[in-house]
Amino acid sequence: MIVFESAAKEPVTVPLSDSSSHQEGFSRSIGVERDSCPSTNGFSSALAKSMVLASLWGVQPDAYADNMDSPYLKLGKIDTFYDRKDNGDFQVNSFLWSPVFKGGYGIIAPENGGQDTHYFGGYARPLLTHPELGDAFLGAQEVLVGDSSQTEVQGEYRLPSGLGFGGGFVDREFSDQDIQFAKVSYKNQWQGIRYILSTQWQNFQGQDYPGGYVALYNTELMASWGSDGEQWRSSFGYVMPDHGQLLRPALEVLYIDNTIGKVDGSKDLMISGSLGFRNGFLSHEARLGRAMGPTGMEFTNPLGYLNPTFNRRLNTWELGELVDFRYINKALPNNRREETLEAVVFPGQLLGHDSLLSSLFVGAGVTSPNPGENGVSGLLGYAGRIKHVGSNLRLQHDFDRDDTSLYFGLIYWL
DSSP: OBOOEEOOOOOTTSTTOOOOOOOEEOOBOOSOTTOOOSOSHHHHHHHHHHHHHHHHHHHHHHHTSSOTTOTTTTTOEEEEEEEEETTSEEEEEEEEEOSSEEEEEEEEEESSSSOOEEEEEEEEOTTTTOGGGOEEEEEEEEEEETTEEEEEEEEEEEOTTSEEEEEEEEEETTOSOOEEEEEEEEEEEETTEEEEEEEEEEEETTEEEEEEEEEEEOSSEEEEEEEOSSOEEEEEEEEOOOSSOSOBOEEEEEEEEOOSSSSOOOEEEEEEEEEEOOSSTTSHHHHHHHHHOTTSOOTTSOOOSOSSOSSOOOOGGGSOEEEEEEEEEEEOTTSOEEEEEEEEEOHHHHTTOOSGGGGEEEEEEEEEOSSSSOEEEEEEEEEEEETTEEEEEEEEEETTTTEEEEEEEEEEEO
16 A cells, blocks of 8 residues: 655755755555554564654753754754544644654544544654764654554664665564565765665565665756565656746656555556745655655655654645646556546746735645545645744635545744
């Protein structure tokens, strides 16, 4: 099963990367996530919780300092949102996104029956201020549904030369869909072209899979391709150079084929674009997590096997300015197909207004099936920022299902 999710702003302190802001993950879960089998869950659960609390405690003193140039907080953010559908669930999600830690907590509460889902976790980069020692990546997250838990732990150490060694595991209670993996990778740069090469081993349901990924990118173009044995994953991205212009197109094409492994999944195509790229989801740094998959362990946009996760899906109107769009095509194993097309425009920006009007957007979407019939929806909202506080409000109505959803988010930029 593939889900589309996302997160937030990325600082400029990441080696071999440009600055970015909102991030998005395109994460994979194998099989039915709410089934699971006996585990190491006591230790793993404690590890996940203690990592979040310890990392938040570690940056707390700087959070109240007058000097926001701290390498632990600069260009980070605290993000929270509320999302509710008339005919479905409501979700609350909060997280901290900083140069040294990215993590948070969320809950999905069904209003039409069913059990609540709690999810939490975090990713830390403990060697941020000591590049002479190399780089390190530590991550843990957990999903709790009733009495069932799912736990994921990842870790990687990278030498200053660019050579890295990492691995991790996923433990699901009451299920045989546990995962273990290990990887060796190399990151470097040659004449303005940055590249990542990785080879890996993955074990799923007692079967070993070899795999590996490659990514090449410069300031404008990026391409990646690879497999972990259960899926093929490839991406292409383009970002127009920044010359201070209002019109700055950006595009991403991401394709994932889950039919190659032991568990038959879907084939997923996602195309996202904006005419007013301003850093964020469509940046190369945000794309690295989606491009390299759950075993990539990219701190710029941490991605794991489990979902849901605090690393939320970015909404269409957050892709950029002027005009944003997204097309999703999911070919299911039962020969069915699900398609979604969403687009928004910022009329005030198109007309050259520099006022409240420039933060207002309108849009429409079509989902087929929805279920069983096409669903046409309209939406309007506000997405803007005043000093250190960003806010976004969206009201969307599905005319075919007579379903209204309300989304409200707040961001405090550190």
